[in-house]
Amino acid sequence: MIVPSLRGATYCLFVICLCLSSMALLAEPAAKVAGDLIDIPNAAKTNPKRSMSLDEVISMREVHQPQLSPDGQQVAYVVKQTFRSCGCDRAALYIANTDRRGVGRKLLEESSIQAIRWSPDGRHISYLSAASGTVQLWRIDPGTGTRTQVFEHAPTSAFSRQFQAGDAPATGILDYDWSHDGSMILFTAISTLDVEKNKELADKGFVYDDMNMFQPELGQLRDWNIANRRAQLWVYRLRDGVEEMLWEGPPMGIFARMSALSWSKNDKQIAFAYFPPEAAASGDTLFTAETEIAVVDVDTKKLEVLARMRDEVRNLAWSSGQTMLAVLSRSIIGMASLNLLDLRSRQVTNLSENLAPSWNSLLVWGGEDRRLYFESGGVGQHREALGIYALDVNTKSVLRVTPASFRASECSLPVQMKLSCVWQSPTVPPSPAVIELNSGKADTLSNINPELENIEPLNIREMYWRNEFGDETSGYLVLPAKSEVSSHRPLVIMAYGFDGEYVAQANENLTSYPAREFAQRGFAVLLFNYPRFQDWTGRSFEKGSRAFGYGPLSSLGTVIRQLASEGVVDDARVGFLGHSLGGFWVEFAITQSRLFQAVEIHEGGTNAEPGTYWFPGNKRYREFQEHTMGGPPYGESLRAYERYSPTLNADKARSPVLMEFNTVSSIHAMEMFSALRQARVPVEMVVYPGDGHIYSQPEHRYYSMQRNLDWFEFWLRDKEDGDLSKAEQYAQWHKLRDQRDAIARGKPN
Numbered sequence: 001m002i003v004p005s006l007r008g009a010t011y012c013l014f015v016i017c018l019c020l021s022s023m024a025l026l027a028e029p030a031a032k033v034a035g036d037l038i039d040i041p042n043a044a045k046t047n048p049k050r051s052m053s054l055d056e057v058i059s060m061r062e063v064h065q066p067q068l069s070p071d072g073q074q075v076a077y078v079v080k081q082t083f084r085s086c087g088c089d090r091a092a093l094y095i096a097n098t099d100r101r102g103v104g105r106k107l108l109e110e111s112s113i114q115a116i117r118w119s120p121d122g123r124h125i126s127y128l129s130a131a132s133g134t135v136q137l138w139r140i141d142p143g144t145g146t147r148t149q150v151f152e153h154a155p156t157s158a159f160s161r162q163f164q165a166g167d168a169p170a171t172g173i174l175d176y177d178w179s180h181d182g183s184m185i186l187f188t189a190i191s192t193l194d195v196e197k198n199k200e201l202a203d204k205g206f207v208y209d210d211m212n213m214f215q216p217e218l219g220q221l222r223d224w225n226i227a228n229r230r231a232q233l234w235v236y237r238l239r240d241g242v243e244e245m246l247w248e249g250p251p252m253g254i255f256a257r258m259s260a261l262s263w264s265k266n267d268k269q270i271a272f273a274y275f276p277p278e279a280a281a282s283g284d285t286l287f288t289a290e291t292e293i294a295v296v297d298v299d300t301k302k303l304e305v306l307a308r309m310r311d312e313v314r315n316l317a318w319s320s321g322q323t324m325l326a327v328l329s330r331s332i333i334g335m336a337s338l339n340l341l342d343l344r345s346r347q348v349t350n351l352s353e354n355l356a357p358s359w360n361s362l363l364v365w366g367g368e369d370r371r372l373y374f375e376s377g378g379v380g381q382h383r384e385a386l387g388i389y390a391l392d393v394n395t396k397s398v399l400r401v402t403p404a405s406f407r408a409s410e411c412s413l414p415v416q417m418k419l420s421c422v423w424q425s426p427t428v429p430p431s432p433a434v435i436e437l438n439s440g441k442a443d444t445l446s447n448i449n450p451e452l453e454n455i456e457p458l459n460i461r462e463m464y465w466r467n468e469f470g471d472e473t474s475g476y477l478v479l480p481a482k483s484e485v486s487s488h489r490p491l492v493i494m495a496y497g498f499d500g501e502y503v504a505q506a507n508e509n510l511t512s513y514p515a516r517e518f519a520q521r522g523f524a525v526l527l528f529n530y531p532r533f534q535d536w537t538g539r540s541f542e543k544g545s546r547a548f549g550y551g552p553l554s555s556l557g558t559v560i561r562q563l564a565s566e567g568v569v570d571d572a573r574v575g576f577l578g579h580s581l582g583g584f585w586v587e588f589a590i591t592q593s594r595l596f597q598a599v600e601i602h603e604g605g606t607n608a609e610p611g612t613y614w615f616p617g618n619k620r621y622r623e624f625q626e627h628t629m630g631g632p633p634y635g636e637s638l639r640a641y642e643r644y645s646p647t648l649n650a651d652k653a654r655s656p657v658l659m660e661f662n663t664v665s666s667i668h669a670m671e672m673f674s675a676l677r678q679a680r681v682p683v684e685m686v687v688y689p690g691d692g693h694i695y696s697q698p699e700h701r702y703y704s705m706q707r708n709l710d711w712f713e714f715w716l717r718d719k720e721d722g723d724l725s726k727a728e729q730y731a732q733w734h735k736l737r738d739q740r741d742a743i744a745r746g747k748p749n
Helices: 052-060 195-204 215-221 450-454 515-520 541-565 581-592 612-616 617-631 635-643 647-652 668-677 697-717 724-744
Strands: 062-067 075-082 088-097 105-108 114-118 125-129 136-140 147-151 175-178 184-190 231-237 243-247 260-263 270-274 292-299 301-308 310-320 322-329 336-340 349-356 363-366 369-378 382-392 399-400 406-411 418-424 431-436 442-444 459-466 473-477 487-496 524-529 569-579 600-604 657-662 683-688
Touching: 052 075, 052 515, 052 697, 062 114, 062 231, 062 431, 075 114, 075 431, 075 647, 075 697, 088 125, 114 175, 136 184, 175 260, 175 515, 175 635, 184 260, 184 369, 231 270, 243 260, 243 292, 270 310, 270 487, 292 322, 292 617, 292 635, 301 322, 301 336, 310 363, 322 349, 322 363, 349 382, 349 459, 382 473, 418 442, 450 635, 459 541, 473 515, 473 541, 487 541, 515 524, 515 697, 524 541, 541 569, 541 581, 541 617, 569 581, 581 635, 581 647, 612 617, 612 647, 612 668, 617 635, 635 647, 657 697, 668 683, 683 697, 683 724, 697 724
Parallel strands: 260 310, 382 406, 487 524, 487 569, 569 600, 600 657, 657 683
Antiparallel strands: 062 075, 062 418, 075 088, 088 105, 114 125, 125 136, 136 147, 175 184, 184 231, 231 243, 260 270, 270 292, 292 301, 310 322, 322 336, 336 349, 363 369, 369 382, 382 399, 406 418, 418 431, 431 442, 459 473, 473 524
């Protein structure tokens, strides 16, 4: 199983974000305020129900990576909490018994703890930590609390400065897994930086390799030899204390990685998936082209390539008889497929093409190899909260195991037909739980946020509707607890990627979008999911424009009209906030419609502009843009850009625009920012130094949420915060309002 990402692998298409920050573990802060440690109270004080502050939203505890022990008696899990006082995140490893409910016992606390696993004998819990200065593998004895570093692997430079915080440490180990007998650990790494070669290229100059280089990374990482970066597969033998490289991939630059790992049942072979260099040339692009599945013998290092899949393989699972591999693969822009690979004939049999698994989804056999269990957010176009599904290998039928009203994620491998997952719903805070695979019943173990019992609940309604193309769309409508049916409230729409998580949590998609606070202030909030679609082969503007632009825009218009007709919202006071791909929908909506009176773009945009075609400097990125836009922004296909690209249609925008970006991605944002400025559209861009695609710095998260609240209160409700420290902010926004009004009168100032 591939190791989960730091904040979850958000599907993002801001200049096709590969989310390469999967192991961006942060080092310990230089100075930490005393008392900034995770402390879960046994119970909350009984107080009258009240609203939740932004500080409480940010400091709400998260639970991640629950792992069921080999005997099924205990669950280890990570609790994460953000502290504004020290400007830091803390992570604590907890352990709880499965036969009783309680807070659990804290084993250790650091700035980050990732990829926790039980050793097969149940004596230790292993994890990745940067406690030594680089990301390495550690283990702790849950009985004594003794922790030791298992071994040290030479670190390499960080994955990508595009999508992670600037102070992420070098990484020795990317992901790992124990052999079944506990004698070996397989792990993946990236080839180390060749200092001498890098110096030579810096002195002599180098030939730019647009297959394996990415132009913005050259200035950030200052690695002139980055094109020769290779993915590596290693095994560490605990008895001898020796690490041995089993396989090294071809030069792939920032694309050098393995997407799935799996031990055979007898621990003699390892199945893994990787991108071969010729995949981009033989398919449409790296993002829709092949992944190679190979098996390597642990003792002889003999490698056999078994199959080539069209899409990226996300997980592999050996059958009990070691005759088949289950293969879960997904396109970055379409649905996922589940296949069987016969290891003797090497034939691939498709079981389903209509799945929507999580990025690092569970995949495991059950029922004597008659069923496959996995995480998914529905089947086909129909969305549901992320949960556990079962697929019958013979009939190919798919059934949901867990209730559709709850979200089950980050699930462990099963023990005696039980597994542990993070359990939550839009109204129920996340907690570790043990789930029975046969019945789907969940037993929660720990309430890690008992203080929330005093918070006034929200009125949340899951919605489904179809746009004018007939595509199903979904979302969550969030209203104050005591809201009237006909209230004609201002509406703010937030995009995207909501699949049943607790609404108040300020992580992942809501890191800068305070949905709860908006609702507490009297807004209606719609957490918006775009209509799903199947990927296609070749270049197709017709399909690309509908999938990314016209389809989502039609869904937005449909739901606004529906809510207005019900009297829930005032369609003359509608705002739109979009993160990542959602940011493109914001840009597209304000240049193709008049649905919104104010908008915000957060780390957003996509490949639909003349500048995004050349700026990355990478052939794969250019091919992806041609895939969705029908061709490059030159020659005959330029006509598609002229009617579709937001920057080329910025003069049609009227809504005031707030843009929020980190220092690196702000360079990408300049094309849209400049187009809006040239068109005299009211726009303000705020830059948050040193953060990532998903903001991790507590102060950035706080001020981004506060700024968004103020922005939409100002434009949709004509309200200003009386805080004198914000006088300059409102003075600037009044100038933007004058600019908007002048344009409306036909007299641009």
